[in-house]
Every structure is written in structure tokens, then in C-alpha cells.
Amino acid sequence: MDDRLATILRRFRDFAEEFAHLPLYGALARRLAQDREAAALLLEAQPGQDRPVLWFAAVHDLVLRRPDLPAARWYASVVERDSVPVGDPWPDVRATALAHREELAGLIATRLTQTNEVNRSVYLAAGLVAATHDQHPGTDNAITLVELGASAGLLLGVDRYAIAVDRQGVQAVAGDPLSPVRCEGTDRSLVAVRLDELPRIAGRAGVDRNPIRLDDDAGLRWLTACLWPDVPGRVERFRAAVELMRREPPPVVQGDFVDGLEKAVAAALGPAASTSHLVVFSSWALTYADRARRSELADRLDALAREVPALSWLTAEPPGAIPGIPVPRGVREDAGGTVLGLRQWRDGVEQEGLALGTCHPHGEWIDLDEMPSG
Numbered sequence: 319m320d321d322r323l324a325t326i327l328r329r330f331r332d333f334a335e336e337f338a339h340l341p342l343y344g345a346l347a348r349r350l351a352q353d354r355e356a357a358a359l360l361l362e363a364q365p366g367q368d369r370p371v372l373w374f375a376a377v378h379d380l381v382l383r384r385p386d387l388p389a390a391r392w393y394a395s396v397v398e399r400d401s402v403p404v405g406d407p408w409p410d411v412r413a414t415a416l417a418h419r420e421e422l423a424g425l426i427a428t429r430l431t432q433t434n435e436v437n438r439s440v441y442l443a444a445g446l447v448a449a450t451h452d453q454h455p456g457t458d459n460a461i462t463l464v465e466l467g468a469s470a471g472l473l474l475g476v477d478r479y480a481i482a483v484d485r486q487g488v489q490a491v492a493g494d495p496l497s498p499v500r501c502e503g504t505d506r507s508l509v510a511v512r513l514d515e516l517p518r519i520a521g522r523a524g525v526d527r528n529p530i531r532l533d534d535d536a537g538l539r540w541l542t543a544c545l546w547p548d549v550p551g552r553v554e555r556f557r558a559a560v561e562l563m564r565r566e567p568p569p570v571v572q573g574d575f576v577d578g579l580e581k582a583v584a585a586a587l588g589p590a591a592s593t594s595h596l597v598v599f600s601s602w603a604l605t606y607a608d609r610a611r612r613s614e615l616a617d618r619l620d621a622l623a624r625e626v627p628a629l630s631w632l633t634a635e636p637p638g639a640i641p642g643i644p645v646p647r648g649v650r651e652d653a654g655g656t657v658l659g660l661r662q663w664r665d666g667v668e669q670e671g672l673a674l675g676t677c678h679p680h681g682e683w684i685d686l687d688e689m690p691s692g
């Protein structure tokens with residue numbers, strides 16, 4: 319057997335083991351690990367992209383477009399979640415995939431998986447509270463938020479969502495408690511995170527090399543297709559956030575996040591430029607750039623910090639990914655996971671970089687043990 323196909327089958331097997339609890343993708347991965355003909359569609363992928371998630375996204379995109387196909391009834395994103403049948407989805411999904419193999423091969427050959435995970439607002443909210451903890455004089459506790467690798471810009475709406483965080487059975491809600499978008503997480507931190515201190519956002523913008531506009535139906539469908547339909551609430555939350563953010567979409571400029579930084583900052587800064595606390599945020603984005611590029615970004619932020627009273631660089635990335643952010647105690651650098659990191663400049667002078675703690679990659683829990691002093 320072709321070495322590449324053997325690797326693809328092994329990846330499906332690993333996926334099936336890790337996500338055995340998922341009724342759709344767990345079951346499909348188990349069968350794909352033994353089905354050369356169906357799995358071979360991934361041979362069309364661009365170098366380095368032949369991962370199970372791309373196969374799943376291509377088929378998901380197809381059934382979102384064609385709800386009449388046999389596979390569609392297994393997708394909670396197409397039919398009502400309660401209407402998804404119990405049983406083996408593979409015969410329908412296999413038949414649909416092989417009947418549309420040309421179309422799927424075309425998607426697999428040209429697309430990259432891309433997400434915008436709204437529930438990450440949980441760790442973003444916690445990070446914003448930490449970043450503005452010192453209430454630096456001259457910043458009126460309002461921030462200008464810039465996201466690097468913003469995708470469709472949905473995390474820029476963090477204050478427009480209800481961020482419900484449970485701590486030992488007691489729930490606190492930050493943002494807009496009446497919002498149709500509800501993000502949920504558990505606070506496992508030693509000391510409770512005060513989400514009620516979420517700062518006001520005076521300006522916001524993002525940069526992405528492939529921004530998805532909120533009026534681009536095909537682009538949004540692909541982002542939906544990259545979500546896993548059998549994780550309850552994930553697709554529903556994404557769609558609700560798109561609806562809400564469409565009313566007042568923040569600009570997401572097209573470009574590389576190092577070269578496009580200044581443009582994104584200019585798009586976010588309004589008339590309050592001179593008094594605002596600039597918070598530059600990234601979540602599962604900088605990790606895709608190489609180390610030298612991340613250091614270059616750090617140098618650019620250092621220069622930018624001389625132009626504003628306060629600048630914070632908040633990152634939610636794997637351990638060891640961000641220059642100047644230590645790997646938290648007890649976390650192995652190669653262990654994956656999400657570290658919430660904070661670098662701060664006040665009046666142009668940098669303070670010590672902090673690893674605030676660790677989080678679930680989709681914000682299902684936060685565990686912060688370091689808050690900046692101030």
C-alpha cells in the first residue's frame with residue numbers, strides 16, 4: 319500500500335480512538351480507518367493538509383449545500399439535533415462521499431481547514447480582565463481590541479455575548495447577559511476570575527490572511543463545515559454569533575498578521591486613540607507562523623508600545639509558542655493545550671511577561687493562577 323495512504327488510515331484510527339465519544343465523527347473515523355477507497359480522497363490534499371478534519375469538512379460542506387443527500391440526515395447542523403437517527407451513519411456517508419468524489423476531491427485539493435470558535439470568548443474575557451487589572455491612568459479603563467488571525471472576527475464581539483462561567487456550582491455572567499449568543503465555561507482557578515470587570519471595548523478590528531466576511535455565505539458555510547456537528551451547541555453558537563455580529567461587523571483587514579498589524583491597529587483606533595489601552599490578542603493563530611516571525615511581531619509591538627499609554631499583548635496559544643511568555647509550571651512544552659499569556663507595556667516600558675494559566679482550547683474551562691499585580 320502507498321505510504322501516504324497508510325499514514326492517512328493511521329490518522330483516522332488515531333482520530334477514532336481520541337474522539338470515540340463523538341457519535342458521528344468517532345463512528346466515521348473508525349470505518350474510514352479501514353476503508354481505503356473512501357479515505358483515499360485525502361490523497362488530493364495539499365502537502366501537510368491530509369488530516370481527517372479536512373475529509374470531514376469537505377463532506378460536511380457538501381451536505382450543508384445538499385440537504386437532500388442520504389448522508390445529510392446524520393448531521394445535526396442540517397437537520398434538527400433531536401432528529402438525528404441513532405445507528406450507523408457510515409453506509410449513507412460512504413455512499414454520498416463516493417457518489418460525489420470528484421466534487422469532494424476538488425474541495426480537498428484547494429481548501430484549508432479554518433475555524434472561528436466563539437466559545438473561546440470565555441478565555442478572551444478572562445484575559446481582558448487580567449490585562450486591564452491595573453487600570454492604567456489615562457486609559458479610562460476602555461480598550462481598543464485588535465485580533466491577529468481573526469478569521470470572521472467573531473471573537474471581537476466578546477462583550478456582545480453572554481459569557482457564563484461556573485465556579486463550584488455558582489454561575490457568573492459577563493458581557494451581555496441577554497445576548498442570544500451564550501458562551502459557557504468552568505472556572506477552575508485558585509482565585510475566582512472577576513469577569514464582572516470586563517473592560518469596555520471602544521474600538522475593535524482584526525487582521526487575517528483569509529478573512530471571512532459576514533455577508534459571504536460560501537465562506538461562512540466552509541467555516542461551519544469545519545466545525546464538528548456532533549459537539550452539542552458548537553454550530554448553533556457559531557450561527558447565532560454570525561447573526562448578531564452581522565448587525566455591526568468589525569473590520570477584519572486582509573493580510574499577514576505581522577505586516578498587517580499597523581493597518582489593523584489603525585482600523586480599530588477611533589478618535590480616542592491617544593487615551594486608549596491597546597490590547598492585541600491572538601488565539602490559535604500565531605502558532606501557525608514560524609518562530610522568527612513571532613519574534614518579529616514582538617519587536618513591532620515593542621515599537622508600537624511607545625505610541626500609546628498602555629499596550630497589552632494577550633495570547634492563547636500552545637505552551638512555548640510566544641516569545642517572552644514562560645511555560646507554566648507543571649506544563650510540558652510538547653504537551654499541547656492552551657496557555658493564556660500576557661505581555662504588558664505601560665508608558666512604553668515593558669513589565670515581566672506572564673503565563674496567566676491554562677485553558678481548554680475551546681474555552682470550556684479556564685485555570686488561571688497568575689494575575690498581574692497593579
Ligand SMILES: C[S@@+](CC[C@H](N)C(=O)[O-])C[C@H]1O[C@@H](n2cnc3c(N)ncnc32)[C@H](O)[C@@H]1O
Nearest residue numbers: 433434435467469526527528574575601603606
Ligand atoms: C485556527 S484559526 C483561529 C481563528 C480565531 N482566532 C479563533 O480563535 O477562533 C487561525 C486563523 O489564523 C489565520 N492565520 C494563520 N496564519 C496567518 C498569518 N500569517 N497572517 C494572518 N492570519 C493568519 C488563519 O487564516 C485563521 O483564520
